[in-house]
Amino acid sequence: MKVSSHTVAGMVGDWQEGPGPAHQRLSDRLRLLVLDGRLSLGAAMPSERDLANTLGTSRTTVGTAYRTLVDHGYLATRSRARATVRLPDDTPAERRNDAGSATIDLSLAAPPAPVEILHAAFATALEQLPRHFERHGYDRYGTTELREAVAHWYRGRGLPTRPDHIMITNGAQHALAVLARMILSPRDRIVIDHPTYPHAIKTFLEVRARLLPVALTPSGWDTAQLREAARAAHLAYLIPDFHNPTGMSMAAGVRRDLRLPCLTVVDETMSDLALDGASPEPFAVHMPTAISIGSVSKSIWGGLRIGWIRATPSLLERVEQARPATDLGTPVVEQLATAVLLNERRTRRHKTLHQLREQREALRRALTEHLPHVHAPQPAGGMTLWATFPEPISSRLAAIAPDHGVAIAAGPRFGVGGAFERNIRLPYTLPADQLTQAIRRLAQAEQALTQGATGTHTPAPVA
Ligand SMILES: Cc1ncc(COP(=O)(O)O)c(C=O)c1O
Structure with missing residues (x-):
């Protein structure tokens, strides 16, 4: 895959700022983009001349930066061909860390399974399974049981919904991918929250849509900016409930006033995770x-x-x-078990939410103790804090953190154009003692960085 000079220019952001010679700043930025996966392995880089023109710098600067990357194993060159992205041979993803113990993974925001209730739900699902044996099992809409359970879940939250309003998919990411393929054509514009969920960005870029990022402000969504951007857009993709990564929720007044002049997809993956107070009303109550x-x-x-x-x-x-272009349906047993779990909502929710509250508190305590200069507002729900450092160190911190026994997702993965270099996302889905240990290790990594150390770790997957 060829990467254009404009794409690279967007990703390196404000590389001109900072100490040291320009070629070094540029090679540093490009190296971090390789390490955190935004420049994918095998991608063909723009020519030196194109990149120099687009960046408004000299060809010598770009040439020297490229040579440094070749010398360190991040670019491969062949005569008359574009340089391609690679990784140095000695970059094992699972390198032993200096902390001498297993790496604590803070890159994923996902809870462990609720073992007992999951077991019981699957036992019930297996009892129910024979009634599906007479049919072929390829059902692109999903089982009646689960469609009714999901419709019931919406009705319980104040949004009249029938089972024929619901299609079951293989996760929300699959739902988004199927919708994007169906709705969007290359060059269509799509409004996104900025920051937003990284796999949504990937999904939209994959169908070659153009992103119109609208910044979330410290108080949330800016109605005027969203409406303005939506005027030129084909689609808006918003995460109004306990937003990933910031944890913010769209205020009721904004939901009521926001009438966007384009098709709107709302991702309510987090809406069941209200930690302080009630869950927000479903977005479609206000925008049917x-x-x-x-x-x-x-x-x-x-x-x-x-x-x-x-x-x-x-x-x-x-x-x-x-749908058949991507898949032919969702496994039946998982659907039956999920229907059982959704119908027993109260028992299951109580424990999960209690645990998340305790872990959020432990994470905040650890931040106050070990990283007091980091600002991390407390969200009313969801499972992540969006932490802001005083300096733009996020990608470098993510590249070095595994050396100290912790993996994190760097801020720029949640945005476009190299934004969010001062941010990292911190999930509170691990037990409290591990969260405390992880923040202690992160503080050590930050200190090593300020003493001039550099890291070479590739990013862990985010969710
Ligand atoms: C906002 C958002 N949308 C979608 C997904 C993907 O969800 P699923 O596991 O259902 O595919 C996630 C997972 O992290 C998410 O945070």
Whole structure:
């Protein structure tokens, strides 16, 4: 895959700022982009001349930066061909860390399975399974049991919903990918929250849509900016409930006033995770034309791989026609078990939410003790804090942190154009003692960075 000079320029952001010679700043930025996966392995880089022109710098600067990357094993060159992205041979992803113990993974925001209730739900699902044996098992809409359970879940939250408004998918990410393939054409513009969920960014870039990022302000969504951007857009993708990564929720007043002049997809994957107070009303209560996607990955378990789309029956019919290009349906046993779990909502939720509250508190205590200069507002729900450092060190910190026994997701993975270099996302889905240990290790990594150390770790996957 060729990467254009404009794409690279967008990713390196404000590389001109900072100490040291320009070629070194540029090679440093490019190295971090390789390490954190935004420049993918095998990608063909722009020519030195193109990149120099686009960046407004000399060809010598770009040439020297490229040579440094070749010398350190991050670029491969062949005569008359573009330089391609690679990794040095000695960059084992699972290198032993200086902390001498297993790496604590803070890159994933996903809870472990609720073992006992999951077991019981699967036992019930197996009892129910024989009634599906007479049919072929390829059902692109999902089982009646689960569609009814999801519709019931919406009704319980104040949004009248019938089972024919629901299509079951293999997780919310699958729902988004199927919708993006069906709705978007290359060069269509799509409004996104900025920051937003990284796999949504990937999904939209994959269908070659153009992103219109609208910044979240410290108080949340800016109605005027969203409306303005939406005027030129084909689609808006918003995460109004316990937003990933910031944890913020869209205020009721904003939901009521926000009438976007383009198709709107709302991702309500986190909506069952209200930690202080009630869950927000479903977005479609205020914007009935919105397409909602949801999931049990965060409220129950990601391993179920169950999500859904809530839309009009006619839109779902179009999705049903398009779906075979990606898959032919969702496994039946998982659907039956999920229906059991959704119908027993109260028992299951109480324990999960209690644990998340305690872990959020432990994470905040550890930050106050070990990283007091980091600002991390407390969200009213979800499973992540969006932490801000005083300096733009996020990618470098993510590259060095595994040397100190902790893996993190760097801020720029949640945005476009190299934004969020001062941020990292910190999930509170691990037990309290591990969170405390992880923050202690992160503080050590930050100190090593300020003493001039550099890291070479590739990014862990985010969720
Ligand atoms: C906002 C958001 N959307 C979608 C997903 C993907 O969910 P699923 O596991 O259901 O595919 C996630 C998972 O982290 C998420 O945070």
